[in-house]
Amino acid sequence: MGVGGGFVLIPLQVLWTGTPQRFANANSLVAIVPIAVAALPIYYFRKGSPQVDFHVALFLVIGSVVGAYAGARLLKLIPDRELKMLVAVVLGVLGLKELLFP
Amino acid sequence: MTWSDVLLIAGGLAAGFFSGTIGIGGGVLFVPTLTVGFRLSQAAAQGTSLLAIIPTAVVGGFTHLREGNVQVQPALWMGGGGLVGAVVGALVAVEVPGPLLARVWGAFLLLFGVRLGFQAVQAFRRPATRPS
Numbered sequence: 433m434g435v436g437g438g439f440v441l442i443p444l445q446v447l448w449t450g451t452p453q454r455f456a457n458a459n460s461l462v463a464i465v466p467i468a469v470a471a472l473p474i475y476y477f478r479k480g481s482p483q484v485d486f487h488v489a490l491f492l493v494i495g496s497v498v499g500a501y502a503g504a505r506l507l508k509l510i511p512d513r514e515l516k517m518l519v520a521v522v523l524g525v526l527g528l529k530e531l532l533f534p
Numbered sequence: 535m536t537w538s539d540v541l542l543i544a545g546g547l548a549a550g551f552f553s554g555t556i557g558i559g560g561g562v563l564f565v566p567t568l569t570v571g572f573r574l575s576q577a578a579a580q581g582t583s584l585l586a587i588i589p590t591a592v593v594g595g596f597t598h599l600r601e602g603n604v605q606v607q608p609a610l611w612m613g614g615g616g617l618v619g620a621v622v623g624a625l626v627a628v629e630v631p632g633p634l635l636a637r638v639w640g641a642f643l644l645l646f647g648v649r650l651g652f653q654a655v656q657a658f659r660r661p662a663t664r665p666s
Binding site: 517 | 539542543544545546547548549550551552553554555556557558559560561562564567568572574577578580581582584585586587588589590591592593594595597598599601603604605606608609610612613614616617619620621623625633634635636637639640641642643644645646647648649650651653654655657658
């Protein structure tokens with residue numbers, strides 16, 4: 433889907449193995465790295481025209497790297513239940529969106 | 535550098551921040567930003583998103599490691615399992631671009647969201663527990 437899989441990994445850890453939300457989120461982000469690395473070449477090489485826009489990716493990454501650092505530093509300050517609610521809301525909204533307007 | 539580049543950086547910043555806090559690669563935000571905001575095709579948006587996820591997750595993941603937020607062994611197991619799943623998933627998604635796929639995916643997310651929401655509500659009924 434062009435996503436790293438974090439949205440499956442997080443609920444699996446929390447609901448099945450009872451991992452605290454903070455660890456589940458951080459574990460997920462680490463696990464995403466090999467997943468995205470494996471999926472990328474398939475997107476790039478399978479089709480005739482490149483499916484990756486490098487210009488767009490460059491500027492997107494300039495912002496996202498800074499954002500990711502700030503978000504990761506902030507994580508400890510957010511209590512578990514608030515974090516869980518945030519994840520739940522984001523999951524629910526995205527799920528509804530995909531279900532109704534795929 | 536054009537205005538659209540500036541907007542890309544801003545979008546990346548927001549997606550990256552979400553990525554760092556809720557532990558996603560940022561792809562769920564990258565893809566709609568690129569298709570709706572920048573008129574990329576779905577396939578191009580997904581491929582570009584996957585590329586952008588890598589540095590985002592590397593920086594976020596490394597920062598989490600230094601912050602002591604990571605349980606290393608489960609993370610490695612998930613990364614390994616996910617890697618296998620990703621290869622299969624990417625092969626399927628390139629061949630079967632479909633609303634069906636998105637709907638199945640959406641149903642899963644909604645289900646997970648509702649269950650996590652219940653857990654959070656239960657937690658709110660108990661006295662607050664600070665993150666350890």
